[in-house]
Amino acid sequence: MKKTGAEIVIECLKREGVRHIFGYPGGVILNIFDLLYDEKDIQLILTRHEQAAVHAADGYARASGKVGVALVTSGPGATNTVTGLATAYMDSIPIVVMSGQVPTKLIGNDAFQEADIVGITRPCTKHNFLVKDIKDLARIMREAFYIASSGRPGPVLIDLPKDVTGDKVPFQWPDSVRLRSYNPRYEGNKFMIKQAVNAIQKAKKPIIISGGGTVLSNAAQELRELAEVTDIPVIMTLMGLGSFPGTHRLSLGMPGMHGTYYANMAIQNSDLIIAVGMRFDDRVTGRLSDFAPNASIIHIDIDPTSIRKNVPVDIPIVGDAKKVLKILVNLLKQEKDRQWEAIRKAWLKEIQSWKKARPLTYHYSEDVIKPQYVVEKLYELTKGNAIISTEVGQNQMWAAQFYKFDKPRHWLTSGGLGTMGYGFPSAMGAQIAFPKKTVIDIAGDGSIQMNIQELATCVIYKIPVKVAILNNQYLGMVRQWQELFYNERYSHTHLDLVPDFVKVAEAYGAVGLRAEKPSEVEPVIKEALKVKDRPVFMDFIVDWKEKVYPMVPAGAAIDEMIFEEEPEKKKKKLRAVK
Amino acid sequence: MRHTISVLVENRFGVLSRVAGLFSGRGYNIESLSVGETTDPQISLMTIVTTGDDQIIEQITKQLNKLIDVIKVVDLTEVDHVEREMVLIKVAPRQEDKAEVLRLTEIFRGRVVDSSPRTYTVEITGDEKKIAAFVELMRSFGIKEFVRSGRIAIAREGIKKGK
Ligand SMILES: Cc1ncc(C[n+]2csc(CCOP(=O)(O)OP(=O)(O)O)c2C)c(N)n1
Ligand SMILES: [Mg+2]
Numbered sequence: 217m218k219k220t221g222a223e224i225v226i227e228c229l230k231r232e233g234v235r236h237i238f239g240y241p242g243g244v245i246l247n248i249f250d251l252l253y254d255e256k257d258i259q260l261i262l263t264r265h266e267q268a269a270v271h272a273a274d275g276y277a278r279a280s281g282k283v284g285v286a287l288v289t290s291g292p293g294a295t296n297t298v299t300g301l302a303t304a305y306m307d308s309i310p311i312v313v314m315s316g317q318v319p320t321k322l323i324g325n326d327a328f329q330e331a332d333i334v335g336i337t338r339p340c341t342k343h344n345f346l347v348k349d350i351k352d353l354a355r356i357m358r359e360a361f362y363i364a365s366s367g368r369p370g371p372v373l374i375d376l377p378k379d380v381t382g383d384k385v386p387f388q389w390p391d392s393v394r395l396r397s398y399n400p401r402y403e404g405n406k407f408m409i410k411q412a413v414n415a416i417q418k419a420k421k422p423i424i425i426s427g428g429g430t431v432l433s434n435a436a437q438e439l440r441e442l443a444e445v446t447d448i449p450v451i452m453t454l455m456g457l458g459s460f461p462g463t464h465r466l467s468l469g470m471p472g473m474h475g476t477y478y479a480n481m482a483i484q485n486s487d488l489i490i491a492v493g494m495r496f497d498d499r500v501t502g503r504l505s506d507f508a509p510n511a512s513i514i515h516i517d518i519d520p521t522s523i524r525k526n527v528p529v530d531i532p533i534v535g536d537a538k539k540v541l542k543i544l545v546n547l548l549k550q551e552k553d554r555q556w557e558a559i560r561k562a563w564l565k566e567i568q569s570w571k572k573a574r575p576l577t578y579h580y581s582e583d584v585i586k587p588q589y590v591v592e593k594l595y596e597l598t599k600g601n602a603i604i605s606t607e608v609g610q611n612q613m614w615a616a617q618f619y620k621f622d623k624p625r626h627w628l629t630s631g632g633l634g635t636m637g638y639g640f641p642s643a644m645g646a647q648i649a650f651p652k653k654t655v656i657d658i659a660g661d662g663s664i665q666m667n668i669q670e671l672a673t674c675v676i677y678k679i680p681v682k683v684a685i686l687n688n689q690y691l692g693m694v695r696q697w698q699e700l701f702y703n704e705r706y707s708h709t710h711l712d713l714v715p716d717f718v719k720v721a722e723a724y725g726a727v728g729l730r731a732e733k734p735s736e737v738e739p740v741i742k743e744a745l746k747v748k749d750r751p752v753f754m755d756f757i758v759d760w761k762e763k764v765y766p767m768v769p770a771g772a773a774i775d776e777m778i779f780e781e782e783p784e785k786k787k788k789k790l791r792a793v794k
Numbered sequence: 795m796r797h798t799i800s801v802l803v804e805n806r807f808g809v810l811s812r813v814a815g816l817f818s819g820r821g822y823n824i825e826s827l828s829v830g831e832t833t834d835p836q837i838s839l840m841t842i843v844t845t846g847d848d849q850i851i852e853q854i855t856k857q858l859n860k861l862i863d864v865i866k867v868v869d870l871t872e873v874d875h876v877e878r879e880m881v882l883i884k885v886a887p888r889q890e891d892k893a894e895v896l897r898l899t900e901i902f903r904g905r906v907v908d909s910s911p912r913t914y915t916v917e918i919t920g921d922e923k924k925i926a927a928f929v930e931l932m933r934s935f936g937i938k939e940f941v942r943s944g945r946i947a948i949a950r951e952g953i954k955k956g957k
Contacts, residue, residue, distance in 0.1 A: 520856045521853060525853060
């Protein structure tokens with residue numbers, strides 16, 4: 217039977233199990249939008265900006281593990297997706313973005329709303345396609361979903377010229393995808409895994425560093441077993457938060473620039489690093505020449521390019537984290553008479569002393585709201601069960617430090633690209649995937665203004681995302697760098713005018729709440745959590761002087777940390793976080 | 795160190811810019827690049843000459859392999875192989891030097907493919923050293939124009955270096 221290109225697109229989406237698309241229409245993509253007008257099985261969520269549509273698809277994918285989908289028009293619609301694609305690319309998130317394109321005959325003619333989006337997005341997609349012939353359409357749709365979600369996942373863009381979605385051909389769904397040039401390797405090399413077992417047996421001071429790859433490969437259970445069987449402490453990178461329970465006795469929290477003192481000390485003193493699905497980003501390693509000077513490294517990653525890109529690796533294992541860890545754990549379990557606990561005692565004790573010496577703290581105040589206090593209260597009042605997204609800046613780091621993630625896929629943050637404006641739309645996407653869950657965007661007053669228009673989307677579709685704005689009137693993280701490294705010259709980081717977020721929320725028909733004193737924090741959060749039918753802005757007026765600590769200055773070794781000075785005097789209580 | 799890498803790719807539009815973009819985006823350097831269809835019209839072969847330490851070359855080959863349209867990557871430097879390049883040189887020797895140009899062309903097994911009252915255009919094929927030597931010799935006669943094809947290479951059958 218003959219189908220139009222647009223019908224083929226919809227049919228393929230259905231066969232891929234797509235239920236939601238985030239999108240924005242325009243001239244050359246109308247063939248598809250026209251079909252969505254009476255489509256029952258697929259809902260299009262009309263965002264207010266194409267960037268937000270892509271972030272929403274990304275949040276949907278991170279939270280659910282399914283491929284997120286966005287649909288936009290050509291030219292400006294397509295170029296607006298670039299930040300979203302780059303964000304997903306850096307964090308290996310499986311999304312498919314379909315963009316309209318001018319008719320094939322006009323391509324290259326500088327036609328109205330023409331942009332070479334395949335050229336523009338080549339370096340920020342895992343792969344992209346321009347469909348030049350409708351006969352290739354079904355195959356390309358299939359390949360796009362396969363490429364996005366297999367191997368090391370990532371965003372894929374499909375550019376759809378108007379005539380391709382308008383013409384008709386007999387539809388044929390390819391039974392399988394076969395790409396001679398793309399065969400991701402899932403099984404780890406057995407010999408290397410045995411080497412890893414040997415190394416783990418010999419190690420006196422081993423640590424595990426778990427990254428976003430553990431989450432993507434759904435390997436949290438296997439990772440936990442590895443840690444528990446061998447009594448090895450676990451450090452989670454920013455992307456790896458939730459891949460191991462943050463409240464676990466073996467958890468050391470996050471490493472690197474704003475990591476915990478004890479995570480960084482453990483790395484620097486370790487003799488073996490078991491790196492799982494992480495890529496030794498510079499924010500993690502600090503000065504490379506001084507990184508983990510005594511450690512040999514086992515590196516498990518599905519992407520061979522991640523291995524030995526930044527650090528020398530002793531035992532490389534290319535493969536899927538879940539599969540590799542399963543075999544590794546089984547081999548280690550066979551060592552029944554090994555007294556792991558006794559072996560590990562001295563090392564865990566040493567780590568404990570670092571934990572005691574410098575726990576993750578902040579100075580509570582009764583007069584002014586400390587941003588960390590807000591995050592702590594959010595954790596407490598949601599019992600650690602919320603899906604948390606963040607913007608970028610201090611808000612992101614405080615969220616990472618003070619919300620303890622026990623489960624994977626509850627933490628949505630732009631780790632690699634550091635995209636301000638990511639948190640709100642991605643929370644929206646996650647809420648679409650999980651309508652019943654509490655979804656909170658921990659935001660900065662600067663970042664939230666980068667996609668604030670999505671309030672409309674949330675109101676219209678009754679998406680009850682909560683946004684906790686840590687309102688410090690500053691581009692706080694940049695201000696922090698200026699204070700510490702640029703002689704307190706605050707060039708263009710004071711926002712001068714921050715809108716009344718309560719009124720903004722109300723203007724859109726959302727709920728707006730404000731807390732100006734520490735005593736108001738809890739009531740505001742409780743009030744917000746009650747709202748189930750619309751978005752809520754919580755405007756927390758926080759101490760603008762607050763900085764994120766500890767901190768490793770850029771270019772320093774990770775044990776060269778700066779800590780917060782003691783508060784000047786009296787009354788202020790030191791709060792340790794367990 | 796200099797490496798000659800041979801890359802088998804799907805013969806689709808955009809592949810060249812994916813490969814070139816990989817090099818420019820990651821700050822790797824391309825000394826020469828030549829592309830052509832193979833006997834299978836759906837597949838093209840690229841020969842890339844690049845330089846870098848072991849770690850960079852390892853990244854380059856891995857990153858190339860990661861591109862969806864790349865079928866196979868072989869670092870020919872690791873195997874015994876034959877390399878060739880062709881250059882066309884237009885020289886304008888003085889009257890009294892003309893015979894010498896022709897003589898040298900003969901010695902290097904080049905060919906004169908075009909001549910005018912004032913110039914000879916010489917075609918010469920060979921490996922890097924031979925071409926460099928010939929170009930050096932021609933310099934003193936006044937090179938007017940100079941084009942090179944970029945290097946192509948192929949592994950020798952059977953014998954492999956190392957193991
Ligand atoms: C799109 C984008 N532009 C610029 C930056 C650089 N940047 C990083 S943090 C930051 C300040 C963020 O301010 P705000 O959202 O108020 O967060 P705060 O640090 O105050 O919590 C800026 C400008 C960025 N990460 N993303
Ligand atoms: Mg701010």
